[in-house]
Amino acid sequence: MTAQHSVTLNVNGTAHDCEVEARMTLADCLREKLDLTGTHLGCEHGVCGACTVIVDGAAVRSCLMFAVQAQGVQITTVEGLADGDTLSDLQQAFHDNFALQCGFCTPGFLTTAESVLAENPSPTRAEVQSAISGNICRCTGYVPIIDAILDTAKRRREGGQ
Amino acid sequence: MSASTPYIGRSVKRLEDRRFLTGTGRYIDDIKLPDMAVMAIYRSPHAHARINAIDLTAAKAVPGVIDAFCAADIDMDLPEIPLRLAPFDGFERFLQRPIADDKVRYVGEPVAVVIASDRYIAEDALDLIEVDFAPLPAVTQVDQAAAGDTLVHEDAGENMATRYTVGRGDADDAFRRAAYTRRERFTTNRHGAVPMETRGLIAEFNPDTPLLRLHGATKVNFFNRRHLAAAFDLPEAAVELIETDVGGGFGARGELYPEDYLVPIASRRIGRPVKWIEDRRENLTATNHSRDIVCDLEIATTDEGRILGMRATVQGDMGAYIRTNGGVVASKAAQFLPGPYRVPAFSCDVQFLVTNKTPVGTFRGPGRFEANFCRERMLDMVAADLNIDPAELRLRNLMEPADLPYRIGELVPGDVNATFDRGNYPSALNQLLDEVGYADWKDRQGTIIDGRAYGLGIACFIESSAAGPPETARITVAADGAIEIRTGASSVGQGTETGMAQICADYLSVDIDRIGVLHGSTTLVPTGGGTFHSRNTVMAGNAVRMAAETLQARSIELAALRWNTDASGLEYRDGAVHQNDAAASVLSLVELAAFAQSRGTDEALAADAAFDNEGKLSYSYGAHAALVAIDVATGVVEVEKYVLTEEIGRALNPAMVQGQAIGGLVQGLGGTFLDHMVYDEDGQLLTGSFADYLLPTSTDLPDITAIALEESPSEFNPMGFKGAGEGGIVAVAAAVGNAVTHALNAHNIQINDLPITPDRLRAALRAVGA
The missing domain is CATH 3.30.365.10 (Aldehyde oxidase/xanthine dehydrogenase, molybdopterin binding domain)
Structure with missing residues (x-):
């Protein structure tokens, strides 16, 4: 009903040309236009963090960003974290630590954690708690999520990454 | 019992995790069907108001809008949402219909529906719906409800949905004899389950086939199927409830709600699949609230603090309608008031009061927390x-x-x-x-x-678990060795697949990696009890155990046929049937499955079971x-x-x-x-x-x-x-x-x-x- 705009989204290393209304959120574009449904919507007002994606290295709520604003940026979604069939070390740590139950918030925690660890490879427990305090999980009570992120940081340091 | 239990009792890693970690889970909003439309719901902005008129003209004129409707447009008797639990006498006067007709009774009550090609357009059109409301005073507190100056349901003549007294022993006598008594009022705040995934449904309704397929169902699918079939005058076999991945339940999700009727109605109207996804604002007014108990509690003890008796009045704020969970919250609050203590005398006046707030249902530990x-x-x-x-x-x-x-x-x-x-x-x-x-x-x-x-x-605390109807399981061994469990129990994200696979793996003595678990959907098994009251591991777990035991017996029968021998000399162990003959012959589950298949399609290596704890909690x-x-x-x-x-x-x-x-x-x-x-x-x-x-x-x-x-x-x-x-x-x-x-x-x-x-x-x- 309103004008369409052309935008090229670079998502997980692949460029996608989309025609979108100016008002279409990045989250809706990823889910509806690109079928990348791993990015979940829990509140659509920027509080719950489920829709977090990585935009040029930073954790961004894709419900608060328009698709047309994403022209020229590099976006990583949860679908871009594993290497083929091999889970990333962070995904594996979530699995090993029972850091998910229903899994709905998990993509947002993974993307948030990746951006946190990129910025601060040696976070303290309190720093991890603070860094993920904008993501809501209703199942786990957060404890295993914090453990998984700290485990990953430790493994990466020991692995020389 | 198996000789060893390498899985039960161990922290086996979850089978569900991979799809959730890689973004390949299939939650309801991830499902897209060909030619699917979406719907959005106009909800009451008033807690209590008469509806004088609804004008959908402007909404229908929005390009991309396929249809819009309100109660007057629905060509069927609007069904009442049924009582599933704690259906006390009197509640029948306060049941909800899927869409408001002449009056709204809480903020968030459905009033009209828009169906459109996408959600942006549907929500644009919602803004153009004009409803002429005549606001009425709102009842927002139980004391106000009990006074009855304003009636939420005039026909009922009162706001007390039901009231009863329960107890044991002679409480009044206990208080007369007591060296010490105290009386206090306690209130527990209205809050709710608030799962991270909001509710959502997709209906495919073909009245000619007939078929109503509802995706996004969970929790108590067979109960819900029965009532949806009745509501739409369909045979149960024509209604399929399909469970997707579910982003948390905690009691609230999977009960019958107005939308479980409105989405099928929308699909039937336009002859296309229709999706509805609740947004968070809707979720906070449309999905059951819980708790919200006022309790006046008295205790009587000896001078050494030994409890002689308790007396209480429990008032539950039920919100505007009695929904599927009936009187669970307040009745369980009353039942669990004495707790794990010796309380020889107890008396409780339990009141269920209707107010102009979102209806109440269960949330994890209903009544117990309070x-x-x-x-x-x-x-x-x-x-x-x-x-x-x-x-x-x-x-x-x-x-x-x-x-x-x-x-x-x-x-x-x-x-x-x-x-x-x-x-x-x-x-x-x-x-x-x-x-x-x-x-x-x-x-x-x-x-x-x-x-x-x-x-x-x-x-x-003390806390009951595993109530309700029997649970079912079916285990099938495919000729390629894959083992499939089907159960009528649902998963709302708690790890049901892993738990069921652990039990099956131990009782069949097989590697857990061979096992897949399908759950919930009414298409999987003939019937099922569902998932509530902390019952999956007890009920579905024991159904899986029984099915595995039956499958062992079935394996022995098949091996006896295959070897043309008497079954009494055969033994099931290590995932195979063993013959204690000189050759120490062995037939694996894979071989037996292939043998069964070779005998005809009705001869699959499979076993069904239902576990009934006969109400023993x-x-x-x-x-x-x-x-x-x-x-x-x-x-x-x-x-x-x-x-x-x-x-x-x-x-x-x-x-x-x-x-x-x-x-x-x-x-x-x-x-x-x-x-x-x-x-x-x-x-x-x-x-x-x-x-x-x-x-x-x-x-x-x-x-x-x-x-x-x-x-x-x-x-x-x-x-x-x-x-x-x-x-x-x-x-x-x-x-x-x-x-x-x-x-x-x-x-x-x-x-x-x-x-x-x-x-x-x-x-x-x-x-x-x-």
């Missing part, structure tokens, strides 16, 4: 009044193993056989006291360090302890340490049990400090977004120790399981309330109302000059 808060707060007051240590007071009153099993009496109308099964309640409390170092704390209550007051509170029990530090200047409470013990009979997967306990506990901290559906006097919800409705986050965590006890296996199922889903949450407000009171004992501040917020605490402290 009852424990009231009783355990009261016990600490008794302890203080009689100068008895709170732990000692509890140990004096807890039922001993010799008291069990104990018939608790008909504390819910019709529930005449309720019986606490065997257990050792003092053991669970004593282990808690040891773990938390209680002896060291007795003299430190109220200690102030750097402006913060410290207190330790304890609370005991197992009771989990335990104790909680919270250590709090309160900033007296700001009223901010920090829970520094939290310990809980929970007797669960036997842990199927200790890591998953731990996850249930910690997850429940943190939800409980939310219900104690944060979660609050606040209504103003006009019945407007003031906490309609996540900016206002607060949930626990990762910075709110205490140091947590959750201890699962396995000292008292259930006698009602061979694997000994009890429910493990609610013990983490049910006593949190109780323990924290006691801890806060102890921390502020210098100021004699009593916590009788939830949530405990800094402004409330500061107001209380200011009132005493602190």
Whole structure:
């Protein structure tokens, strides 16, 4: 009903040309236009963090960003974290630590954690708690999520990454 | 039983995780069907109003809008949403129909529906719907409802949906004989399950086939199918409820709601699949709320603090309609008020009051969270009044193993056989006291360090699990060796697939990697009971066990045919049938499955089972302890340490049990400090977004120790399981309330109302000059 705009989204290393209304959120574009449904919507007002994606290295709520604003940026979604069939070390740590139950918030925690660890490879427990305090999980009570992120940081340091 | 159990009792990694970790789960909004439209719902902005007129003209004119409708446009008798649980007499006057007709009774009640090509257009059109409302005064408090000056349902003639008295012994006599009595009013805050995934449905309705397929169902699919079939005048076989991945349930999701009817109606109107996804604002007004109990509690004891009796009035704020969960919340609050203690005389007046608020349903530990808060707060007051240590007071009153099993009496109308099964309640409390170092704390209550007051509170609980109809399972071995479990139980994210696979793997002595689990959908098995009341591991788990045992027997029968021998000489072990002959012949499950297949399509290597515990519930029990530090200047409470013990009979997967306990506990901290559906006097919800409705986050965590006890296996199922889903949450407000009171004992501040917020605490402290 309103004008369409052309935008090229670079998502997980692949460029996608989309025609979108100016008002279409990045989250809706990823889910509806690109079928990348791993990015979940829990509140659509920027509080719950489920829709977090990585935009040029930073954790961004894709419900608060328009698709047309994403022209020229590099976006990583949860679908871009594993290497083929091999889970990333962070995904594996979530699995090993029972850091998910229903899994709905998990993509947002993974993307948030990746951006946190990129910025601060040696976070303290309190720093991890603070860094993920904008993501809501209703199942786990957060404890295993914090453990998984700290485990990953430790493994990466020991692995020389 | 298998010779060994490499899976049951081990923290087996979850089978579900990979798809969730890689973003390839299939939640309801991830499903797209060809030619699918979406719908959005115009909801009442008023708590109580007459509808004079609805004008959909402008909405229908929006390009991309396919249809719009309101109650007057629906060419069928609008069904009443049925009562599934606790269907007390009187409730039938307060049932909800899927869409408001002449009157709205809560903010969020459906009034009209728009169907469009996409959600942006549907929501544009919602803005163009014009409804002429005549607002009425709103009933927002139970006292106001009881007064009855404004009626939410005029035809009922009252706002009291039902009222009854239950009890055991002679409570009045107990109070006459008592050396000590006390009376207090407690309130528990209205809040809810608030799962991270909002509700959603996709309906495919073809009246010609006929077929109604509803995707996004969960929890109690066979019950829901029966009622949807009746509502749409279809044979049950023509209704399919399909379960997708589910982003959390906690009681609220999967009950029948107005949308379970409106989405099929929309699909039937336009002859296309229709999707509806609830947004978060809708979720906070449209999905069941819970708790919201006012309890006037009296206790009578000897001068040594031995309980002689309790009397109570429990008033449940039901919201505007009685939905599927009926009277569960208030009735369970009443039933669990005496708790795990010897309370020889008890009497409770239970009232269910209708108000102009969102209807109430169950949320994890319904009634238990509330009852424990009231009783355990009261016990600490008794302890203080009689100068008895709170732990000692509890140990004096807890039922001993010799008291069990104990018939608790008909504390819910019709529930005449309720019986606490065997257990050792003092053991669970004593282990808690040891773990938390209680002896060291007795003299430190109220200690102030750097402006913060410290207190330790304890609370005991008992909690039922695994009620309801039988559960089903079917195990099939494919000729390629893959083993498939199908069950009528649902998964709402708690790890059901893993748990069922663990049991199957042990009872068939096979590698768990061969096992896949399909659950919930009505297309999988002929019937099923569903997932509620902490019942999956007990009910579905035992159905899987029985199916595996039957499959072993079936394997032996097939092997006897294959070898043309007598079955008595054959033995099932290590995933194969063994013949104890000279050749030590072996037929594996794979070979037997191929053999069965070769004999014809009806001869699959499969087995069905249903497990029925015949209403014999197992009771989990335990104790909680919270250590709090309160900033007296700001009223901010920090829970520094939290310990809980929970007797669960036997842990199927200790890591998953731990996850249930910690997850429940943190939800409980939310219900104690944060979660609050606040209504103003006009019945407007003031906490309609996540900016206002607060949930626990990762910075709110205490140091947590959750201890699962396995000292008292259930006698009602061979694997000994009890429910493990609610013990983490049910006593949190109780323990924290006691801890806060102890921390502020210098100021004699009593916590009788939830949530405990800094402004409330500061107001209380200011009132005493602190």
